[in-house]
Amino acid sequence: MIKLFIxxxxxxxxxxxxxxxxxxxxxxxxxxxxxxxxxxxxxxxGCGKSTLLSIVAGLTPATGGEILVSRKRIEKSGxxxxxxxxxxxLFPWLNVLENVIFPLKKEMxxxxxxxxxxxxxQMVQLSNYLSHYPHELSGGMQQRVAISRALAMNPxxxxxxxxxxxxxxxxxSRLHDQLETIxxxxxxxxxxxxxxxxxxxxxxxxxxxxxxxxxxxxxDIKVDIPRSRHEHKxxxxxxxxYIMGFLKKEIDKVIREELxxxx
Amino acid sequence: xxPNIKRILFFTVLIAFxxxxxxxxxxxxxxxxxxxxxLEALLTGFQDKTLVYDLIASFKxxxxxxxxxxxxxxxxxxxxxxxxxxxxxxGTVVLALQSVPSIIWLPLAIMWFGMNEKAVIFVVVLGGxxxxxxxxxxxxxxxSPLFIKAAKTMGVNGWDLYKRVIFPAAIPYVVTxxxxxxxxxxxxxxxxELLSTGPGLGYTLRYASDFGxxxxxxxxxxxxxxxxxxxxxxxxxxxxxxxxxxWGLES
Numbered sequence: 001m002i003k004l005f006i007x008x009x010x011x012x013x014x015x016x017x018x019x020x021x022x023x024x025x026x027x028x029x030x031x032x033x034x035x036x037x038x039x040x041x042x043x044x045x046g047c048g049k050s051t052l053l054s055i056v057a058g059l060t061p062a063t064g065g066e067i068l069v070s071r072k073r074i075e076k077s078g079x080x081x082x083x084x085x086x087x088x089x090l091f092p093w094l095n096v097l098e099n100v101i102f103p104l105k106k107e108m109x110x111x112x113x114x115x116x117x118x119x120x121x122q123m124v125q126l127s128n129y130l131s132h133y134p135h136e137l138s139g140g141m142q143q144r145v146a147i148s149r150a151l152a153m154n155p156x157x158x159x160x161x162x163x164x165x166x167x168x169x170x171x172x173s174r175l176h177d178q179l180e181t182i183x184x185x186x187x188x189x190x191x192x193x194x195x196x197x198x199x200x201x202x203x204x205x206x207x208x209x210x211x212x213x214x215x216x217x218x219x220d221i222k223v224d225i226p227r228s229r230h231e232h233k234x235x236x237x238x239x240x241x242y243i244m245g246f247l248k249k250e251i252d253k254v255i256r257e258e259l260x261x262x263x
Numbered sequence: 264x265x266p267n268i269k270r271i272l273f274f275t276v277l278i279a280f281x282x283x284x285x286x287x288x289x290x291x292x293x294x295x296x297x298x299x300x301x302l303e304a305l306l307t308g309f310q311d312k313t314l315v316y317d318l319i320a321s322f323k324x325x326x327x328x329x330x331x332x333x334x335x336x337x338x339x340x341x342x343x344x345x346x347x348x349x350x351x352x353x354g355t356v357v358l359a360l361q362s363v364p365s366i367i368w369l370p371l372a373i374m375w376f377g378m379n380e381k382a383v384i385f386v387v388v389l390g391g392x393x394x395x396x397x398x399x400x401x402x403x404x405x406x407s408p409l410f411i412k413a414a415k416t417m418g419v420n421g422w423d424l425y426k427r428v429i430f431p432a433a434i435p436y437v438v439t440x441x442x443x444x445x446x447x448x449x450x451x452x453x454x455x456e457l458l459s460t461g462p463g464l465g466y467t468l469r470y471a472s473d474f475g476x477x478x479x480x481x482x483x484x485x486x487x488x489x490x491x492x493x494x495x496x497x498x499x500x501x502x503x504x505x506x507x508x509x510w511g512l513e514s
Contacts, residue, residue, distance in 0.1 A: 059412050079418040089413040092510045093431045102427075103417035135511045153417060 004032035005070060005189055006056070006157065012064030013051055013215075024214035025051050029065070031208060031217065035156075038183055038190045040200035040207045042243070044251055048215030049193045053161050056191060057083050069157065079103065082150030083159040086166055088142035090134040096121065096145050097130040103153040120148035123182055140171035144178070151186065160192045164199070176202055180227070197243050201236050202229055209243065211250045213257065218250065296478040301485070304478035313467065314486070320462040321452060324380060328387025329448045333441060336392045340399025340440075350400070357393050365390035365447070366454040373459070383455035383463075390451030391444035398443065402436025403429060435503075435510050442499035449491055 013026040025048040033039050041049045054060040056067055058077035067074045069081070090099045100117035107113070121127055124144035134142055143163060150158060164172040180203060183190055194200050200207045201223060209219040221243070225235045278298055284290060285297035292300070308314035339357065343350045365386050372382040406429050414428045456465025464483055471479035 057416055059415060077415040077418070079416075081416065083413070083416040085409060085413065087409055089407075089409045091410065091428070091431065093434065103419075106423075133509060135509065149417075159416075 003071075005035040005037075006031075006033040006191075007068040007071075008032070008052075008056070008065070009068070010065035011052070011055060011062045011067065013048065013055065013060070014063045026055075026062075027214040027216050029215070029217060031220075033189060033191065035189055036187050037206065038192065038204045040192045040194055040204035041210060042194055042197060042200045042207050042247075043210030043215070044195060044212055044247065044254075047210040047212040049195075049210050050161050052210075052215070053083075053159050053191060053193045056157075057081055057159050059083075079153045080155050081157045081159055082153060082155035084143070084146050084150050084161065084163045086162045088134070088139070088146040090142055090145055090149070092134050095131050095133050096126060096137070099134070099145055100149045100152050103149065107153075117148075117152050120152045121145070123151070123185070124148045124178060138171075140167050140175060143167065143175065147179070147182070151182070151188075156189060158188045158190045160190065162193055162195070165194070165196075172199075179203065197240050197247070198236070201225070201239050201243075207243070209246065212254055219246065293475065293477055296481065300478040301481045304476065305482040305485075308467075308479065308482065313462075314464075314483075316462050317464045317467050317483075318486075321456065321464045324384050324387060324456075324463065325448060325452050328384045328452065329391050329445060331384075332388045332391030332444055332448060333395055335388070336395025336440065336444060337399050337437075339392070339396040341403060343396065343400040344403035354400075357396050360389070361393035361397060364454075365451045366458070369455060369458055378460055383452065383459050386455040387448045387452045391448035394447055395440040395444040398436045398440030399433065402433035402440070405436070406432040432510075435506050435512055438499070438503050438506050442495065442503060445494060445499065446491070449494075453487055 008029055008031040011026055011029040012024070014022045014024055017023050029052060031039075041052065043049045051060060055062045056074070058074055058081070090096075091102065094102065097114070097117055100121055101113045104113035104116060108116070118127065118130070121130065124147055126141065126144055126148070129137065129141065134145070137145070147163070164175055167175065176199065182188075190204075192200070192204060204223055207221045207223060208217055209221065210216065211218045221239075223239065225232045225239070229236060281295070281298050285292070285295065305314070339353070343354050343357070368389050369382065369386050372385040376382045376385060410428055410432055411424065414424055419427055452463075453465045453468075456463040457469050458465075460466060461470065464487055468480055468483040468487075471477075471483065
């Protein structure tokens with residue numbers, strides 16, 4: 001058997017709604033990720049993809065199943081899994097450099113922490129903004145700081161929860177290129193949650209498509225388009241149409257269900 | 264027009280009216296003494312050092328009282344934010360106490376501590392504590408869950424989470440709480456001094472009133488108002504503004 005880096009085994013998440021009915025958010029999720037792989041988790045709103053990422057991060061407990069990283073069961077959050085959220089979540093009382101030093105502070109001498117932080121800020125091309133405060137930066141810049149903060153603790157895994165969802169199209173596209181470069185330089189394993197089909201095709205090695213009610217994995221698609229992918233527009237468009245058609249059926253199903261519920 | 268020029272014009276007109284009215288005896292000096300009499304009373308007060316001692320005495324009580332109320336208020340606020348039981352029981356009491364002027368405690372305080380400084384300081388402490396408590400409570404409860412999640416993924420937990428994330432994130436509320444605590448404490452102090460014993464600005468105010476020295480009464484009132492405005496506008500509002508701006512909370 002091939003040894004997988006991340007193993008998600010039979011993960012369940014339920015919660016009690018206001019009528020005290022158990023609702024499945026995630027149902028029997030099984031997923032394996034190899035070291036260094038870039039995997040997108042794609043699905044419509046409400047499919048539980050962010051919840052799944054949060055469980056991997058150790059922020060939300062699963063109600064069933066287990067997650068193993070390097071064969072070790074995950075109990076809580078830790079520095080081996082860096083996370084980037086849709087909002088940058090930078091601390092407003094710290095400047096850019098101090099924000100990136102934040103996770104390193106207790107680990108190494110100040111000087112070393114500062115050098116490491118600067119290295120990752122350079123990676124996202126923000127070396128000129130070290131003493132700026134978050135409120136002085138644009139959304140895209142804030143998100144780049146958040147990415148370098150997550151990278152600075154040198155995690156094995158980078159978890160990204162719709163990190164570019166709140167940004168405009170041009171900024172997003174530039175950050176895609178930057179992320180791809182960072183990924184190839186650092187060899188991180190990336191789990192990337194998105195609802196954008198084109199984003200997932202552009203970036204990932206594999207796309208895990210999820211469906212709703214309950215959240216299940218519908219399909220695991222290998223993206224066999226060589227990088228850099230903007231030279232292969234045709235294949236990208238074909239794959240996008242294929243996934244779009246597939247997801248449409250899924251969404252139609254939910255709308256039908258909602259209509260029958262109402263009537 | 265520059266707002267400062269507007270203000271200067273406004274006060275000039277006001278004082279001119281006051282001066283003219285006094286000169287033409289539109290009212291009796293015992294109702295409202297002439298501005299130059301008030302100025303004279305103030306100058307005499309400062310020359311013979313009565314007002315200087317009053318200011319020192321008042322500020323000493325304020326410093327002790329406000330200091331204590333900020334410390335106690337912060338402690339209580341953290342407790343209410345963290346313990347649901349405390350919030351549901353003690354929290355109700357704090358809300359009730361916040362809604363009454365702290366000066367109503369003075370008769371009781373005089374029975375407990377005697378007719379002295381301690382009674383006044385007690386009233387000042389009660390004046391500032393609860394508004395600080397409520398602000399700290401809200402400040403801690405309002406810390407963005409995203410900050411806490413982000414900190415956890417960076418391996419920060421327990422006490423460190425408080426020290427490095429929750430307290431700094433609550434600083435805007437600390438500033439607002441302190442500003443309001445100061446305002447309540449200052450009012451409580453003046454009321455307490457007025458009804459208690461001297462030296463102190465409030466005491467001198469009553470003393471002057473007892474002897475019909477209305478010029479000094481108005482002089483002390485002006486000092487009280489002046490100090491209140493300076494501290495609020497020049498100190499607290501500036502700090503508050505820059506903190507809100509940095510924390511990205513300014514609307």
